[in-house]
Amino acid sequence: MQSEEGPQGSSGLSRRHFFMRSAVAGAAATLSGGIFQGLVARSALAAGEHDKLRGPGYGELRPAGNELALPRGFQYSIVSAEGDTMADGYPVPKAKDGMATFHLPNGNMLLIRNHEDTDPAxxxxPRPPDSTSTSAGILNPILNTQYGPRDYAYDAYAGGxxxxxxxxxYGRRRLVRQYWSLVGTLNNCAGGLTPWGSWLSCEENTESISSTGFGQNHGYIFxxxxxxxxxxxxxxxxxxxxxxxxxxxxxxxxxxxxxxETEDQSNVSGFFRFVPSTKPLQPGELAGISGTLEMLKVNAAAGYETAIGQTVGVxxxxxxxxxDAPDPxxxxxxxxGExxxxxxxxGFDAxxxxxxxxxxxxxxxxxxxxxxxxxGDNGLGQLWVYDPGDETLTLIFESPSVDVLDGPDNICVSPRGGIVVxxxxxxxxxLRGISATGEIFDFARNLHNTTEFAGACFSPDGRTLFVNIYGRSTVRTTQPYKSPVLIPIGPEKRERALTLAIWGPWRSGLL
Structure with a gap:
């Protein structure tokens, strides 16, 4: 087995120590200067020569198993697969998306993982008696047995x-137990961890309550x-x-x-912030704290268009x-037209x-x-940085080619200061890596199926990178109306969502 490299003496880290180290001591020195300046400098150096943006990273990718191609020396294990039975008796849900890790008092790690279920209400x-739909009511018979404890559901007709x-x-990163921790929400996409030791799970859907649809309004953070x-x-x-x-x-x-807060609303998305009247200190306090929701404005022009015609480093x-009305x-x-x-x-009108x-x-x-x-001018992705200290917004990277970066989505910062995309x-x-010098490189390729990576996050001690292979967000239905196809067996097995743990010689490279 390859040696596991990472910060030493960290097995007893508290959540507070982890956040301080990864967000301040580890990443601050690198990100405040390194990647910020490195990406800008490398973009200027490349000047249309895309190969100059790329680097070798940890080396050539090669199959490390049936699911992933990784650099030499790295290993992985499957921690959790869609359809496996969990400790609460329910199967592991589909559509694995955003995720974060926490240190537990017993020395183990806890992942909190989103499920971006988008099945309609x-x-x-229940299936209406006169319905001719091929899918209406198709999930109702299994609602109570597959979608979490419904007594705790925010919405009786939502599956996320x-x-x-x-x-x-350590070792193979063996699963201890897994279970539902938030039930009955919709399109739980990404989110973020908090300094007070909780996970904020984000709904990427604004469906409204109706007599034939969802039982609650959606579009919130939990x-x-x-x-x-x-x-x-x-x-x-x-x-x-x-x-x-x-x-x-x-x-x-x-x-x-x-x-x-980021908004994923096609070509008309905003960047927001919630300014609390007092800083939360414990999980659960945020719900009772007032504050102001605000949207970012570029002072140069009202309704500033950030997507095209931008200059890296400015x-x-x-x-x-x-x-004024955060809950319309x-x-x-x-x-x-959109x-x-x-x-x-x-916010745009203001x-x-x-x-x-x-x-x-x-x-x-x-x-x-x-x-x-x-x-970006090519529509392939941008990386922005907002500095609250001097109230500036800077474009630090814009992808010129699919060979460099194609549709960046979730990101995380390693305790050593690199960025995983x-x-x-x-x-x-x-999975792409970005080094402190702005070098972009391949770190992993999905060999399991064609769905995206999601939820990349490092363990509190920095030794393990966890990531999801997303899977599908809706059930596969059959024609005519009958039960949904179950994923764990048959030709659809490769469509299963997976949660993976990756470890290896981190310090020999750039993450």
Whole structure:
């Protein structure tokens, strides 16, 4: 077995120590200067020569098993597979997306994992007697046996939520137990961890309550603590003051408690922040704390278009505009021929900037890094950094080619200061790395299926990278109406969502 490299003496890290080290001591020195300056400098050096943006990273990728290609020396294990039976008796749900890790008092690690289930409410409601639909009611017979403890569901007819997974920190990263920890939400895409030791899970859907559809309004953020247990998920509380729109990810400034939020609403997305009246200190406090939701404005022009015609390395002065109605109903409105959120329209009318599909978001080194998946002159992705210290927004990378970066989505920062990017590509699916000098390289390729990587995050001690292979967000239905195809067996087995643990000689390379 290859040696496992990582920071020493970290097995007893508390959550507080982990956040301080990874967001301040480890990543601050690198990100505040290294990657920020490295990407800008490398982009200038390349000047149209795309090969100069790429680097060897840890070396050539080669199959490390049936699911992943990795550099030599790295290994992986399957921690959790869709359809496996969990400790609470339910099968592991589909559509594995955003994720975070936490240190447990017993020395193990806890993953909290989103499930971006997008099955419509009509599939969960009882089938109407006169229905001619091929899918209406198809999931109702298994609602109580496959979609978590329904007594804890936020919405009786929604199939998303989160699961919590306890994992041993060494060896094969053996699964200890897993179970539902948030039930009955919708399109739980990404989110973000908090300095007070919880996970903020984001709904990327603004469906409204109706007599034939969903039982609750959606488009909210939910807080999930680490202390849920099998059969006892969190009682869901929609954090309506944080805004109702297609949420993607969040990042929390540990010094101020300000929560930065990305919106994934096609070509008309905003970058928001929630400024609390007091900083939360414990899980659950956020629901009772008032504050102001705001949208970023580029001072150079009202409604500034960030997606095209931008220059890498140029700092734009910014300010923030208030959102007076963070929880509107209806939640969407027509805008320039597209559907957008009422929250975005409020901010845009006040001068706020527009982005194209904002996704991954991370706090490190006193700055907020976030991804515009479809931004850039070629529509292949941008990496922005917001500096709250001097109120500036800077483009630090824009992909010139699919060979460099294609549809960046989730991101995370390693305790050693590199950046891991999950691609949502139109072709082969990769995990890409970005070094402190701005070198972009391939770290992993999905050999299992054609779905994206999601939820990349490092363990508290930095030795393990966890990541999901997404799978599918809806069940496969058959014609005519009958039971849904079950994933764990048959030709659909390769469509299963997986959670993987990767470890190896991190210090020999750039992450």
């Amino acid at each position: 009509s599939r969960f409601r 939520g989160t699961t919590s997974i306890e994992v041993e920190p 807080e999930v603590p680490v202390n849920t247990t099998p059969g006892n998920p969190v009682t869901p509380v929609a954090l309506k003051h944080l805004g109702r729109f297609r949420h993607e990810a969040v990042a929390v400034d540990p010094a101020t408690g300000i929560i930065y 700092a734009l002065e910014v300010s923030w505009v208030s959102i 109903s209806p939640a969407t409105v027509q805008f320039e 559907i957008t959120s009422v929250v975005f329209k409020q 001068g706020g900037a527009r982005f194209r599909r904002l996704e991954g978001c991370w706090f490190a080194g006193g700055k907020i890094y976030f991804i515009s998946t479809n931004g 999950c691609e949502d590509s139109s072709s082969a699916q990769y």
